[in-house]
Amino acid sequence: MxxxxxxxxxxxxxxxxxxxxxxxxxxxxxxxxxxxxxxxxGGNNVSYKNIEIRYIDDGSENTRKIFKTLQDISKQDGKEFSFRFTKDVSLDKAKDDVRKNKSILLHLNGDKIDFYSNSDSISKPSFVFATVNSICRKYNAVTAMYKINPQGAMQSAKNAEESTEKYFTTTKISSNxxxxxxxxxxxxxxxxxxxxxxxxxxxxxxxxxxxxxxxxxxxxxxxxxxxxxxxxxxxxxxxxxxxxxxxxxxxxxxxxxxxxxxxxxxxxxxxxxxxxxxxxxxxxxxxxxxxxxxxxxxxxxxxxxxxxxxxxxxxxxxxxxxxxxxxxxxxxxxxxxxxxxxxxxxxxxxxxxxxxxxxxxxxxxxxxxxxxxxxxxxxxxxx
Incomplete structure (x- = not known):
């Protein structure tokens, strides 16, 4: 054999x-x-540095606070990501830029923040949306706490202002x-x-x-x-x-x-x-x-x-x-x-x-x- x-x-x-x-x-x-x-x-070829975000400010005090938090997060040193903000006045013009140049647009619309992105671009808009959504949920949680326990809510808001890091955490994944x-x-x-x-x-x-x-x-x-x-x-x-x-x-x-x-x-x-x-x-x-x-x-x-x-x-x-x-x-x-x-x-x-x-x-x-x-x-x- x-x-x-x-x-x-x-x-x-x-x-x-x-x-x-x-x-x-x-x-x-x-x-x-x-x-x-x-x-x-996708792998590790997508860079989250200097993501351009266009915005239009028609917002209330609450949405402006949320947007201010987003700006503060981007300014922190040592981050694996950063945002560049460009203010627009015309909503139609800004939407057209989203269609043509795959831009990201935040419209502070009263007590809402309308999010616009191009369907041909996925990674960066998803990251920005998740970040904004995380901040919004944090503020909504504090607002709900005010109705139940004002003193506890004030302490939570103070902690949040002292450390914008707490809005979300990022984890680096090895390219391997x-x-x-x-x-x-x-x-x-x-x-x-x-x-x-x-x-x-x-x-x-x-x-x-x-x-x-x-x-x-x-x-x-x-x-x-x-x-x-x-x-x-x-x-x-x-x-x-x-x-x-x-x-x-x-x-x-x-x-x-x-x-x-x-x-x-x-x-x-x-x-x-x-x-x-x-x-x-x-x-x-x-x-x-x-x-x-x-x-x-x-x-x-x-x-x-x-x-x-x-x-x-x-x-x-x-x-x-x-x-x-x-x-x-x-x-x-x-x-x-x-x-x-x-x-x-x-x-x-x-x-x-x-x-x-x-x-x-x-x-x-x-x-x-x-x-x-x-x-x-x-x-x-x-x-």
Whole structure:
């Protein structure tokens, strides 16, 4: 059995065209897509320094106090953000500037503050809105306290004036914990290429049959079960080595962030490879005719393209993509693989990885039993 494993691995390596494809293609995709689509990932590229806020003052005493607090917060030293304020007189002109230049407009309108922003701009307006809303809620809380406990409310207002820091808190998130385009595709494209290891065991078995190598192995006394299990094992080893090489190039040459534990992605790849290679070996056990195998392979290639898409191999898919795509995504091994790696790297949550390893082990045992049962039927046929 060890001789068959060695021979199968060497045969795969001798196919230099495919071997180079499996190693280089994911690296190429990671480099191109990671750089090309870097702007679609927010990451840490958004600066909150000198955010321009236009305002119109038609407000009451209360709204002016709120606005004054917003100005005071921006003046504090050591902040990771700051605001620049420009006063407008014409509301229509200010709204037009919001439409054209993606400006942020605050209209102090009596006891209300009307907020205007451009729908094409999200990050900065959301930050400003959250800040203003936080201040408003603080003042509303103090106003409600005045009705119940005037003395306590006065103390709260005094504390608020002494420290505008208390209106909200900010937390800096390390860039290592933010998913960038390079980080996303560094995982997704390696997962994508795992699907294409489906071809190797399928055509390896066909080639052995065409050259009567399979018959010679059977005549030598090696059971079909051991032969198929050897092919299964050999292709898992070959695929894992190719993936690890691509992974190391992405990590140390391109600089993709895979976290501090270098074993996370290779571990997550094992159950994925086991499932894909196992399905190919099971098909080769069941189907003997080369023409039929070709038809099945064509169908599988279409299915693989679909599973890659819903698994996030081409574009990053978030939730709410429709019931059909959400359900389809849950059955894609690529989706399981992505989540296992991302949760471990960016959230320090290894539960997904552990669950994926368990699922992969269970499926591998089922594949082993399938191969054992049906290959013994093949042996009885030849007897």
């Amino acid at each position: 060890l001789a068959i494993i060695k021979a199968t691995i060497l045969d795969n390596i001798r196919d230099r065209k495919n071997t180079m494809f499996y190693i280089i293609f994911p690296v190429f995709l990671v480099f191109v897509l990671g750089n090309l689509l870097s702007g679609t990932f 914990n933010v998913t960038t385009a390079m980080g996303y595709y560094g995982v997704a494209e390696i997962g994508l290429i795992i699907f294409y290891f489906f071809n190797m065991p399928l055509y390896s078995v066909i080639e052995y049959r065409k050259n009567n190598i399979k018959d010679r192995i059977r005549i030598s006394g090696i059971p079909s079960r051991r032969y198929y299990l050897a092919v299964y094992t050999a292709n898992i080893i070959y695929a894992e080595v190719c993936i690890v090489i691509s992974y190391l190039v992405c990590k140390f040459v391109i600089g993709v962030n895979y976290g501090n534990n270098i074993f996370i992605l290779p571990l997550a790849a094992l159950p994925f490879i086991s499932i894909i290679v196992g399905i190919a070996v099971m098909i080769s056990v069941l189907i003997k005719k080369e023409e039929t195998v070709g038809v099945v392979n064509n169908v599988m290639q279409i299915l693989i393209i679909f599973l890659v898409f819903v698994g996030g191999g081409y574009i990053a898919l978030t939730g709410n993509n429709g019931a059909f795509f959400d359900i389809a995504g849950k059955i894609s091994p690529l989706k399981w693989f992505n989540e296992a790696v991302f949760k471990s790297v960016y959230a320090a949550d290894n539960s997904y990885l552990i669950n994926f390893l368990i699922v992969g082990a269970v499926i591998s045992v089922m594949i082993y039993l399938f191969i054992s049962v049906f290959s013994r039927m093949e042996e009885k046929y030849y007897e």
